[in-house]
Amino acid sequence: GDSVTQMEGPVTLSEEAFLTINCTYTATGYPSLFWYVQYPGEGLQLLLKATKADDKGSNKGFEATYRKETTSFHLEKGSVQVSDSAVYFCALRVMKVTFGIGTKLQVIP
Amino acid sequence: GAVVSQHPSWVICKSGTSVKIECRSLDFQATTMFWYRQFPKQSLMLMATSNEGSKATYEQGVEKDKFLINHASLTLSTLTVTSAHPEDSSFYICSAHRDRGTGELFFGEGSRLTVL
Numbered sequence: 169g170d171s172v173t174q175m176e177g178p179v180t181l182s183e184e185a186f187l188t189i190n191c192t193y194t195a196t197g198y199p200s201l202f203w204y205v206q207y208p209g210e211g212l213q214l215l216l217k218a219t220k221a222d223d224k225g226s227n228k229g230f231e232a233t234y235r236k237e238t239t240s241f242h243l244e245k246g247s248v249q250v251s252d253s254a255v256y257f258c259a260l261r262v263m264k265v266t267f268g269i270g271t272k273l274q275v276i277p
Numbered sequence: 278g279a280v281v282s283q284h285p286s287w288v289i290c291k292s293g294t295s296v297k298i299e300c301r302s303l304d305f306q307a308t309t310m311f312w313y314r315q316f317p318k319q320s321l322m323l324m325a326t327s328n329e330g331s332k333a334t335y336e337q338g339v340e341k342d343k344f345l346i347n348h349a350s351l352t353l354s355t356l357t358v359t360s361a362h363p364e365d366s367s368f369y370i371c372s373a374h375r376d377r378g379t380g381e382l383f384f385g386e387g388s389r390l391t392v393l
Binding site: 267 | 281283311318319320321323326370372381382384385386387
């Protein structure tokens with residue numbers, strides 16, 4: 169079946185540090201890939217997405233590139249802020265949406 | 278953006294009682310809504326797909342008599358946990374995508390159920 173693997177965390181970074189959260193997947197068919205973010209006390213929100221190989225999704229300084237050859241969709245940001253502290257979920261959709269376990273990011277001043 | 282609201286956001290109940298959780302799409306119609314369950318340090322697990330005007334479609338291993346889903350209108354789906362037990366304690370999340378939209382999923386804030 170479809171699955172998404174991501175680092176559990178927590179990931180603790182200082183403000184302005186570079187962020188990478190790895191995400192790899194297995195899927196039947198050709199999935200769309202997503203990163204969702206869940207801020208404390210809030211529901212999940214779509215952060216970015218990519219629908220086909222080599223697409224790059226970007227939003228709020230975050231980027232992720234759909235790499236079919238490595239079945240990966242790693243999330244990156246060049247300079248994190250305290251306000252980026254949240255849980256980040258990698259997900260894929262073929263027929264249904266399958267989520268990774270979520271990675272908690274803590275950014276300290 | 279589109280808003281999905283869940284109520285209650287947290288509930289504590291005694292073992293053996295039933296609890297109803299509501300999921301509303303506030304500014305769009307949603308023929309289909311989804312119910313997820315999230316365990317600590319685990320991913321969201323799809324429980325069922327709620328279809329307006331018809332029976333819900335349950336994922337394998339999810340007891341349909343335990344988790345009753347009703348999708349009475351295009352903006353409301355309810356999940357009732359019947360005869361709740363401590364092992365039903367969890368975080369329940371609903372989501373929906375806008376009819377005739379892009380397929381983007383919008384999530385509710387989640388409802389934390391604690392069964393004593």
